[in-house]
Amino acid sequence: MFRPLSLFIGSRYTRAKRRSQYISFISLTSMIGLGLGVLALILVLSVMNGFQREMSSRILGLVPHAVISASEPLHDWQSVAERAMANPEIIGAAPLTRLDGMLSFHGEMQPIQVSGIDPISEAKVSSLPAQLIGGRLDDLQPGEFGVIVGQLTARRFGLTLGDKLTLIVPELSDSPGGVTPRMHRLTVAGVFKVGADLDGSLAMVHIADAASMQRWEPGQVEGVRLKLTDLYRSATVAGQLAKELGPNFRAEDWTRTEGSLFSAMQMEKTMIGLLLLLIIAVAAFNIIATLIMVVSDKRMDIAILRTLGATPRQIMTIFMIQGCIIGFSGTLVGAVLGVAAALNVSKLVNWIEKTLGRHVFGSDAYFITSLPSQLHWQDVLLVVSAGLLMSFLATLYPAWRAAQTHPAEALRYA
Numbered sequence: 001m002f003r004p005l006s007l008f009i010g011s012r013y014t015r016a017k018r019r020s021q022y023i024s025f026i027s028l029t030s031m032i033g034l035g036l037g038v039l040a041l042i043l044v045l046s047v048m049n050g051f052q053r054e055m056s057s058r059i060l061g062l063v064p065h066a067v068i069s070a071s072e073p074l075h076d077w078q079s080v081a082e083r084a085m086a087n088p089e090i091i092g093a094a095p096l097t098r099l100d101g102m103l104s105f106h107g108e109m110q111p112i113q114v115s116g117i118d119p120i121s122e123a124k125v126s127s128l129p130a131q132l133i134g135g136r137l138d139d140l141q142p143g144e145f146g147v148i149v150g151q152l153t154a155r156r157f158g159l160t161l162g163d164k165l166t167l168i169v170p171e172l173s174d175s176p177g178g179v180t181p182r183m184h185r186l187t188v189a190g191v192f193k194v195g196a197d198l199d200g201s202l203a204m205v206h207i208a209d210a211a212s213m214q215r216w217e218p219g220q221v222e223g224v225r226l227k228l229t230d231l232y233r234s235a236t237v238a239g240q241l242a243k244e245l246g247p248n249f250r251a252e253d254w255t256r257t258e259g260s261l262f263s264a265m266q267m268e269k270t271m272i273g274l275l276l277l278l279i280i281a282v283a284a285f286n287i288i289a290t291l292i293m294v295v296s297d298k299r300m301d302i303a304i305l306r307t308l309g310a311t312p313r314q315i316m317t318i319f320m321i322q323g324c325i326i327g328f329s330g331t332l333v334g335a336v337l338g339v340a341a342a343l344n345v346s347k348l349v350n351w352i353e354k355t356l357g358r359h360v361f362g363s364d365a366y367f368i369t370s371l372p373s374q375l376h377w378q379d380v381l382l383v384v385s386a387g388l389l390m391s392f393l394a395t396l397y398p399a400w401r402a403a404q405t406h407p408a409e410a411l412r413y414a
Contacts, residue, residue, distance in 0.1 A: 026293065030286035031330040037279030038334025038387050039341060044276055045379045046342035048269045050372030055265065056231075058194045059258055061127030062202065065231050066238035066253040067096060068245065069223030073216050080224045083245065089237050092124035092227035097210040103149075103203070104166040105157040112153070114167065114203050116210020116221070125227040128192060128204070135161055135190025142208035146189030152200030154191045163188045169213060184213055277386060283330065284390035291323050291398030295405075303407040312403035319399040320392075327391020335384050342375045 068080060074095075081093035097116035102109050119137045123129050129137050133151065140146050147165060159165075167184045186205070193199060205213075211220050226241075228234055231254065238251035255262075295302070302315055341348075349371040 026286065027290045027326060030283055030290050031326050031333075033283035033286055034280060034327060034330030034387060034391065035334035035337065037276065037283050038331050038383055039338040040279060041273065041276045041383045042335065042338030042375075042380055043341045043345065043373075045269065045273060045383070046373045046375045047345065047371065048265075048272065049374040049376055049379070050346075052262070052265050052269070053374050054372045055196065056262070057127070058131075059196050059198060059261075060231055060254055061131070062192075062194055062198055063254050063258055064096065064125070064225040065228045066226040066234040066251060067223045068226065068238060068242055068249055068251055070248050070250070072248075073211075073214075073220040073222060074224070075217075075220055077221050077224050080245065080249075084224060084226055084241055087237065087241065089229050089233065090226050090241075091229055094118055094121040094125045094225050095207050095221040095223075096225040097207055097214065097222040099169055099210065099213060101167050101169040103153065103157075104168060105159065105163070108157060109168075110153065110156065111201070112167075112203050113201060114147075114205055114210065114213075116207040116213075117204050118207045125225050131192045131194055132190050133193045135188075137190070139189040140204070140206040142206050144189075145184060145186050145205065145209050147186040148190035148192055148204040149188060150199030150202055151191055151193040152197075153203065154188070156200065159188050159191070161188055161190070167213075182213075280383075280387050280390055284327070284394040287323050287326055287391060287394040288398060290326070291319055291395060292401065294322065295319060295398050295402040298402075299405060302402055302405045306405070306407040315405070316399040316403040319402045320395040323395030323398070324388075324392055327388060327394070331384055331387035331391065334387070335380060338383075339375065339380060342373050345373045346371055 068084065074080065077095045081095075084090050084093045095116075095118050099114050099116075101112060101114060103112045117126075117128075117140070119140045122137060128148075132148070134154075135148065137148075140148065147167075149159065149165075153159070157163075157165075165186045165188065167186050169182045169184065171180050171182050192204075207221060208218065211218060214220075226234075226238060228237055234253035235251075235255060238253055242249045242251035305315060306312075
């Protein structure tokens, strides 16, 4: 079968036993180093994707994707919810009232954000029912002033179901201080666990009790909480809905409260990816060293090929093909192993924990008690493309040096 001269010789140089075993060793280490770099980068990016997915599902399961509110408390939130549900990108709507205060229990205090919710419609916009580890959502009854607190709050105060708490809410007044504290007695009706800071900073009461604390009329709420199919379009969708409702309405989304956290996670992923990309760059430099030594070892062969009529371009292509074969092999092996590791890293960590009898991620120290992983094929494509590109660029200078070899000088001392 006909094959181009450069491809035939370049592939034979890769398979042939060289006179120098050291060159073969350097070539093998270049391939292994490239494979390890690709493997590590795919695995780490997948684990960071898994962490980001876990944090998104946990935190944004309780934090509203978007909230539509007005300058005054809403009397008819149902009409706003119906208008919102007409948008196909919105899949849930529920009333919401928020107030900030201090929780007090046996002399200890902590700041808290209290959300007034409707237990019936909360499941449409929140993952709270699935994250309760004590009590039920139906235990929030209007007029009973029950409260659902996070696990960190319950642990800090030593709370159990039925314990009494005091909520201190500031209120503007005409007093010299300008603010008068109002106290409300609450009963612990449930405990939730998200696995994030929300476990110590958020609490829920019935929407009617929240209106009473705000001294509003029965049925008044602050706004309507929305759940969207694509949370990254929350700002756009909510902003457009607020404009349609009128000038008295405004929109806010999760990026105002949690956006900095997810931006930091994305930046961390980018920086770690760039650092691990240096491993691939080092392996590519090893390909340069390998090809330079191969060119030096094959000076006689190059001279003979030039004498037989091979052009400098053909000589350059020979060594570029040899280097690309090394880079392609290392990148391919690393990509296959990286994908396999990313798909099974959670099972591997669980097996290690069972074998050693110890938890790698203890629940007392970490919010996430397992090692999550989510493989994105665009990440795999990006890493493989970077490996192949660096391998190709690494072949250019040694191949150019080979093409500059003069037959007469190479054969002079043969």
